[in-house]
Amino acid sequence: MIVKNVSTDVLIVGDGIAGLRAALEAANRGAKVLVVSKIEPRTPNTSSVIGGWITHRDEHEIEELFYTLLEEGNFINDQDLALTFAREVVYRVPELRKFGVELKIEVREEERVGAFRSIWRVVGPTGRLGEGLVGPLRRAAMDRGVQILRNAIVTRLLCSNGSVYGATVLDLSNQRLLAVHTKAVILATGGASCIYEKSDNPVGTTGDGYALALRAGAELIDMEFEIFSLPPRQLCHLFSDNLDEDKILRGPARAHYTCGGIRIGIDGETRVKGLYAAGEVTGGVFGSARLGGAAVADTIIFGYRAGKAAADYAKGIIKIPLLEEQVRVEEKRLENILRSRGNSPSKLISELKKIMWQRAGVIRKEKYLVEGLKEIRELREELENIAVGKFSNLREAIEIDFMIEVAEAMCLSALTRKESRGSHWRIDYPKPDKDWLKNI
Incomplete structure (x- = not known):
């Protein structure tokens, strides 16, 4: 396998809103920035399918928004994270205009619908949904010298003595392994909703950042909280006067948003020095359920803060250890997966999605979760003999490895929380319990 060494100040994993906002801030502070995304050019990511999002009218409403997030x-x-969100959203959202984002602002005063609150502005970019935001941010980043490598997937973070110094990256387009040596890393990979058989997220939302962070020594928090959506129900109220209830098509809920994630501080920092995170890959901001319309604002606020903090941290790093042995170990592992005979990653992915939907989906119970953990661990054993045959199929092999790691964390957290709260519903513990006012 061809291995190429690459150096940068800040490596950002993910080119959605959080990653691009982080890239812009880091570049503005003089950092050399490389963004890596496994999404191919012209392929939508989570950020491209967003709808409206919120801010508040003025700084006098900070306390009310803060309390609403907690509620x-x-x-x-x-x-601390929720208060940072409430304080900064009124400033971080409007400043997007300087990056070419055309904002459309409307004040909603009508009755609350679904998870949306009626007392704040709903702010959205003009143009085709999220592309009206992602497109300008990407162009602004490239104008500032940010390098964006697409159709590439990070396979592991390179760490030493509690600090991160790089990552191995599979460049699928050029069929080579990159050893990226960097002073700081920002994970902005989105959620894990595609770990379920039924999801409304774009393909590729497989929880990569959670697994990368966990293996590097960072902590995960609130992994039991996955929001499942029912879009048809949210739309039906608009036409309720003209609908025949018997003729409404019904379908299952779909995995929509992962509330839990990497434990961070207010600047996106983790307990691994030099490792930061922003956006849906993080946990803690929203607790057990997310305020509707708040996800995009979260990526903007903490993307900005993580980019700023990572660039400032990078200025203090004089020398980057190359960690060549870790690169060689990863190269050998990937070459072994390239053998022609073994378990198919696509088959394992399909099996895992079914396990998660049946054992850790909307309805949860100790028996289901225990069975799910057993089945997930059996799949892990099958990973030892995984094979893809050709380079272009390596992405699925990496993804199933990450997905199994994340699925186990989700099931363990759901099994541990013996109550129902927010998006976590246990039919054997159907009510909230004040003794569980804590994080896992």
Whole structure:
């Protein structure tokens, strides 16, 4: 396998809103920035399918928004993160205009619908949904010298003595392994909703960042909280006067948003030095359920903060250890997967999605979760003999490895929380319990 060494100041994994906002801020502070995304050019990511999002009218409403976030999260939010969100959203959203984003602002005063609150502005970019935001941010980043490598997937973070110094990256387009040596890393990979058989997320939302962070020594928090959506129900109220209830088509809920994730501080920092995270890949901001319309604002606020902090941290790093042995170990592992005979990653992915939907989906119970963990661990054993035959199929092999890691964390957390709270519903513990006003 061809191995190429690459150096940068800040490596950002993910080119959605959080990753691009982080890239812009890091570049503005003089950092050399490389963004890596496994999404191919012209392929949508999570950020491209967003709808409206919120801010508040002025700084006098900070306290009310803060309390609303806590109420929606059933009071297990990280309060420092929630307060940072409430304080900064009114500033971070409007400044997007300087990057070419055309904002459309409308004040909603009508009755609350679904998870949306009626007292704040709903802000959305003009143009085709999220592309009206992602497109300008990407162009602004490239104008500032940010390098964006697409159709590439990070396979592991390179760490030493509690600090991160790089990553191995499979460049699928050029069929080579990159050893990226960097002073700081920002994970902005989105959620894990595609770990379920039924999801409304774009393909590729497989929880990569959670697994990368966990293996590097960072902590995960609130992994039991996955929001499942029912879009048809949210739309039906608009036409309720003209609908025949018997003729409404019904379908299953779909995995929509992962509330839990990497434990961070207010600047996106983790307990691994030099490792930061922003956006849906993080946990703590929203607790057990997310306020509707808040996800995009979260990526903007903490993308900005993580980019700023990572660039400032990078200025203090004089020398980057190359960690060549870790690169060689990863190269050998990937070459072994390239053998022609073994378990198919696509088959394992399909099996895992079914396990998660049946054992850890909307309805949860100790028996289901225990069975799910057993089945997930059996799949892990099958990973030892995984094979893809050709380079272009390596992405699925990497993804199933990450997905199994994340699925186990989700099931363990759901099994541990013996109550129902927010998006976590246990039919054997159907009510909230004040003794569980804490994080796992």
